[in-house]
Amino acid sequence: METPIIRIKDLGKEFKTANGPVRALQDINLEVSAGEIFGIIGLSGAGKSTLVRCINYLEVPTEGDVFFEGQSMAAMTDAQRRMIRRSMGMIFQQFNLLAQRNVIRNVCFPLELTGVPKKEARQRAMELLKTVGLEDRAQAYPAQLSGGQKQRVAIARALATNPKVLLCDEATSALDPNTTKQILELLKEINQKLGVTVIVITHEMAVIEAICDRVAIIDQSRIAEVGAVSELFLNPRSAIGRKLIMGEAGEQAAGGDGSARNIRIIFDGRESTEPIISNMVLACSAPVNIMYAATRDIQGKAMGQMVVQLPEDADGAERVIDYLESIKIPYEEVNSYEA
Amino acid sequence: MKLDAVTINMLKTGIWESFYMTALSSLFAYIIGLPLGIILVVTDNGGIHPIPWLQKILGVVINLLRSVPFLILLFIALPLSKIVIGTRIGSPAIVIPLTIAAAPYVARVVESSFRELDAGVIEAAQSMGASTWQIIWKVLLPESKPSLLLGAALAVTTILSYSAMAGFTGGGGLGAIAINYGYYRYEPFLMWVSVVLLVVMVQIIQEAGNRLSRRSDKRIR
Ligand SMILES: Nc1ncnc2c1ncn2[C@@H]1O[C@H](COP(=O)(O)OP(=O)(O)OP(=O)(O)O)[C@@H](O)[C@H]1O
Numbered sequence: 001m002e003t004p005i006i007r008i009k010d011l012g013k014e015f016k017t018a019n020g021p022v023r024a025l026q027d028i029n030l031e032v033s034a035g036e037i038f039g040i041i042g043l044s045g046a047g048k049s050t051l052v053r054c055i056n057y058l059e060v061p062t063e064g065d066v067f068f069e070g071q072s073m074a075a076m077t078d079a080q081r082r083m084i085r086r087s088m089g090m091i092f093q094q095f096n097l098l099a100q101r102n103v104i105r106n107v108c109f110p111l112e113l114t115g116v117p118k119k120e121a122r123q124r125a126m127e128l129l130k131t132v133g134l135e136d137r138a139q140a141y142p143a144q145l146s147g148g149q150k151q152r153v154a155i156a157r158a159l160a161t162n163p164k165v166l167l168c169d170e171a172t173s174a175l176d177p178n179t180t181k182q183i184l185e186l187l188k189e190i191n192q193k194l195g196v197t198v199i200v201i202t203h204e205m206a207v208i209e210a211i212c213d214r215v216a217i218i219d220q221s222r223i224a225e226v227g228a229v230s231e232l233f234l235n236p237r238s239a240i241g242r243k244l245i246m247g248e249a250g251e252q253a254a255g256g257d258g259s260a261r262n263i264r265i266i267f268d269g270r271e272s273t274e275p276i277i278s279n280m281v282l283a284c285s286a287p288v289n290i291m292y293a294a295t296r297d298i299q300g301k302a303m304g305q306m307v308v309q310l311p312e313d314a315d316g317a318e319r320v321i322d323y324l325e326s327i328k329i330p331y332e333e334v335n336s337y338e339a
Numbered sequence: 340m341k342l343d344a345v346t347i348n349m350l351k352t353g354i355w356e357s358f359y360m361t362a363l364s365s366l367f368a369y370i371i372g373l374p375l376g377i378i379l380v381v382t383d384n385g386g387i388h389p390i391p392w393l394q395k396i397l398g399v400v401i402n403l404l405r406s407v408p409f410l411i412l413l414f415i416a417l418p419l420s421k422i423v424i425g426t427r428i429g430s431p432a433i434v435i436p437l438t439i440a441a442a443p444y445v446a447r448v449v450e451s452s453f454r455e456l457d458a459g460v461i462e463a464a465q466s467m468g469a470s471t472w473q474i475i476w477k478v479l480l481p482e483s484k485p486s487l488l489l490g491a492a493l494a495v496t497t498i499l500s501y502s503a504m505a506g507f508t509g510g511g512g513l514g515a516i517a518i519n520y521g522y523y524r525y526e527p528f529l530m531w532v533s534v535v536l537l538v539v540m541v542q543i544i545q546e547a548g549n550r551l552s553r554r555s556d557k558r559i560r
C-alpha cells in the first residue's frame with residue numbers, strides 16, 4: 001500500500017486554560033489516502049477544528065505527530081512547516097477573506113507570499129477564478145459578494161499554490177442548503193479534476209453523505225469509528241455513529257415507551273420500500289408501527305432507512321425478524337440506542 | 340482689543356506653531372508608537388509570535404508613561420530637549436516631551452485597532468504559510484487601515500491639545516497665546532479667539548480622519 005498523504009499518529013491536544021487543562025483530542029490515529037475525499041464529523045466541541053488545525057500545525061499537538069507524505073511535521077522547523085502549508089490549502093466557515101483587498105488580489109495573496117511575479121500571479125488567479133465561476137467578479141470586494149461567492153473566492157485562494165490537500169473546516173455551515181450543494185459540487189469537481197485530496201470537517205451528516213468516500217467520527221476528543229460512508233450507513237458500530245446516521249429517526253426510536261423492540265431496516269435503493277413492509281405485514285400477520293422513514297442520497301445513490309416497532313408479542317416479533325432474514329434485508333435492533 | 344494687523348499676524352504665527360508642533364510630535368510619536376503597538380499585539384499570548392515577558396514589560400512601561408500628567412512630564416523632559424536640540428524653551432523644545440507623552444498613547448490606540456481585526460483572517464494567512472513579518476505587512480497593517488486612520492485623528496487631536504500647554508514653558512502656538520493673553524494679561528477676547536481657532540483645528544483634523552478612513556474602507560458599500 002502506498003504512503004497515505006496524511007497520517008495522524010497517536011495525536012493528542014490539551015489546552016492550558018485559566019480553569020485548568022482542557023482535553024481537546026486524545027489518541028487520534030487516522031490515515032488519509034491521496035485523492036480521496038475524507039470526512040471528519042462530530043458534534044459541537046468534539047474537537048474537529050482542533051484536529052484540522054493540528055493537521056497543518058496551526059495548532060501544535062501536545063502528543064503524537066502528523067506525517068505529510070511520510071514526513072514528520074513534529075520534526076520540522078517553523079520555516080519548513082510554512083513551506084508544507086503551501087501544499088495544504090485551507091477554507092473556513094467564515095471565509096476569512098481580506099476585506100480590504102478585492103477578489104483577484106485575495107486570490108493573488110498566497111502567491112505574493114511565495115514571491116511569484118505579479119503578472120504571473122494575476123494570470124494564475126484569473127484561471128482559478130474561472131474554475132470557481134467568478135471571473136466576472138475579479139474587481140469586486142468581499143463585502144459586495146454573497147456567502148457562496150465568498151467561499152468560492154476562498155477556494156480559489158486556497159488552490160492558488162497548487163496544494164495537494166484542501167482542508168475544509170465547516171466550509172458550508174454558514175450557507176443555505178442550495179448554496180451548500182453548489183459548493184460541495186465544486187469541491188467534488190476539484191477533487192476529481194485536479195486530484196486534490198479533500199478533508200471535510202462538518203457536523204452535518206448530509207455533507208458527508210454528499211461527497212465523502214470515507215469518514216471518521218469524532219466524539220468527545222476521540223475517534224469513535226472510521227470507515228467507508230456507505231458502510232457506516234449500513235452498519236454503524238458506535239452509539240454516536242448511529243445517532244449521526246439516524247438523526248431524527250434515532251430520537252424517535254429512543255422516544256418509544258421502551259416496552260416494544262425497535263429495529264432499523266436499511267434499503268439500498270434497489271427495492272422499493274412499500275412492498276417489503278406490506279408483504280412483511282401480510283406474511284407475518286403481525287402489525288408493525290412505522291416510527292420513521294426517509295431516504296438519503298449517499299454519493300448519488302439513494303439509500304433508505306426505516307425504524308419500525310415490532311409487535312408487542314414475542315412470537316410476532318420473532319416472525320418479523322425471521323421474515324427479514326429470509327428476504328435478506330439488512331436490519332439492526334436500535335433499542336440499545338442511547339441519546 | 341481689536342483684531343489689528345499685529346494681532347492677526349500673531350495669531351497666524353500661533354496657528355503655524357501649533358500646527359508644526361503637532362505635526363512633528365505626531366510624526367515622531369507614530370514612528371515610535373506604531374512599532375510598539377505592533378509588538379504589543381504580535382507578542383501577546385495567542386498572538387502571532389508570543390513573547391509574553393516582552394509584552395508584559397512593554398505594557399507596564401507604557402502604562403507608567405501614560406499615567407504621568409503631561410504638565411509634569413513636560414518639566415521632567417525639558418532637560419532632554421536641551422541635550423537633543425540645544426534649548427529647553429520655545430516651540431521646538433516641546434516636541435520632545437510631546438513625543439514622549441504621545442508615543443505610548445499612540446501605541447495603545449494602534450494596538451486597539453489591530454485587536455479589532457478578525458483572528459480568522461490571520462489564521463487564513465498562517466494557513467497559507469505566511470511568516471510573522473508577512474502577516475504584519477500584508478495583513479495586520481493594510482486590513483486595519485481604516486481603523487488606524489480613525490485612531491490617528493484621535494491621537495493627533497490629543498497631541499494638539501497637549502501642545503497648547505507649551506505656553507507654560509515659553510513655547511508658542513495658539514495655546515500659548517490663550518494662556519499669555521487670557522490668563523496672565525487678562526485679555527479674554529484674544530483667549531477666546533485662540534480657543535476657537537484650536538477648536539476649528541481639532542474639527543478639521545477629526546473630519547479629515549473620518550473621511551480618509553471611510554474612503555479607504557472597502558467593507559462599506
Ligand atoms: N484555544 C483554545 N483554548 C482552550 N480550549 C480550547 C481552545 N480551542 C478549543 N478548545 C476546546 O477544545 C474542545 C474542542 O474544540 P473544537 O473547536 O475543536 O471543537 P469543534 O468540534 O470544532 O466544535 P464546533 O463544531 O463547535 O466548531 C472544546 O472543548 C473547546 O472548548
Ligand SMILES: [Mg+2]
Binds near residue numbers: 049170
Ligand atoms: Mg469547529
